[in-house]
Amino acid sequence: MTDVLDDAGAPAAHRPPTVSTGGLSVIGYVDERSIHAVSGWIWLPDDPHAQPAFEVVLPMPDGSTQVLVRGVATNPTPHLQSQGVGNGKNGFSVVLPRLLTPEERDRVEVRADRSPWPLPMSPWLKTEYQPIGYVAMDIVNNCNIRCPFCVYDYKDTKNTKFMTDDTFETVLRIMPYTADGCFWLSCLHEPTMHPKLLEFIQRVPPELRRKLMFTSNITKRLPESFFDGLARSGMDHINISFESNQPDVYMKMRKGARYDIFKENRAKLVAAFAAAQAEGIKIPKLRYIMLAYKSNAEELPELAASLAEEPTTFAVQIRDTMPVPHIPKDFVESEFLDRPGWERLYQRVKPLLKGKVTLFLTPAYLEGKEDAVLLEDSEPVTAPPPPAAKLAPGIHQTVNLRIEWDGTLEVQGTDVHFQDPAWHLRLVKTKVQFLRDPLQFLTAL
């Protein structure tokens, strides 16, 4: 079975060595070699307009070789061509006829037609089959509080719905196919509302826990055992939303929350993470996310600096608000920072920006601030593209999944490099429970 599916190439800046054999020069890389697929690119500089044929072979222990797939490299590689490599159609991406064992995967080679030598492996060789950029899941449909700036409009949410054990069990089958930290247990809503949040995390096989992350307001009273469990969970990261240390400002932003409960929870969180850290346990990366407003702008630089000093803190991110239309007009008028307000905040935060603190700004405010970060590059609150750095160079197209509490699953197309304006394209809507074979479903997309 031969199937040329996708574009795959590496930047010319990392041009591989030419393999010269029997008068045939071959340039190329294998970018991905997983148990399920192989991709890369090939170019014959002596015959620059040829579309090179290739074989994916499995060398056998007895010295023979098994040809798994034959194909022709024709996938578009404009990014290579723009750097002077190839003719613009040198990519290949093939799905293997069967799933390999990890040991077989590590033996697989790609050879250009007529060449006895294998293509070199890319320095960024991807060995896990991860066709999903990120999975933005929610295990509930609600929040315990009502922040005025919230990206989600709760006006029609009357009851709280919880993901069932059975639905979570079916979701587990998708987890292997995304990168570390890219399987979210919360996106739009509040995960600690689910009484089984920690139990769900602990039900994930230990080798997959590094895929997990969630964002929380930690405003529901939570026991020490919960934070202790998180500290030892093996999750990749946890985001904590934190706008102010002043009770009145905090409770204005996190409407419905009690500052004293948040403070108590945060103390338990830091203590549990510090204790696990002292035992040599790899704790989840702890990131604080702060939205900047007129009420907290003065306080933010000092608060960010003090959080950054805590050994359990991995990062502190100060962000702008996504201006969704349902945010009350009076909140927008009284709280949104204007350009001078952002300028002042930037100047005050600037000394911190080379450490754990990052200021995320919208394009309108970014100009000339090389040490700040474009807001769209961050893990978003709705449906962001994944950090491109986590993907192997050359893998340009990926899909993202949105999963709701009841298993409703939406596949969204994306261009991780933002070259396609339809990056959020809704491709398929179904239920995760309906997927008999998630791998087959993903490969058919």
Ligand SMILES: C[S@@+](CC[C@H](N)C(=O)[O-])C[C@H]1O[C@@H](n2cnc3c(N)ncnc32)[C@H](O)[C@@H]1O
């Ligand atoms: C939608 S919330 C869900 C998780 C949790 N309830 C919380 O607030 O931490 C995820 C993150 O998005 C942030 N957020 C909420 N509304 C936003 C908006 N309009 N623009 C930018 N970020 C927003 C929150 O502060 C939080 O850090």
Ligand code: SF4
């Ligand atoms: S805590 Fe999070 S989900 Fe809840 S209202 Fe605030 S921003 Fe929205």
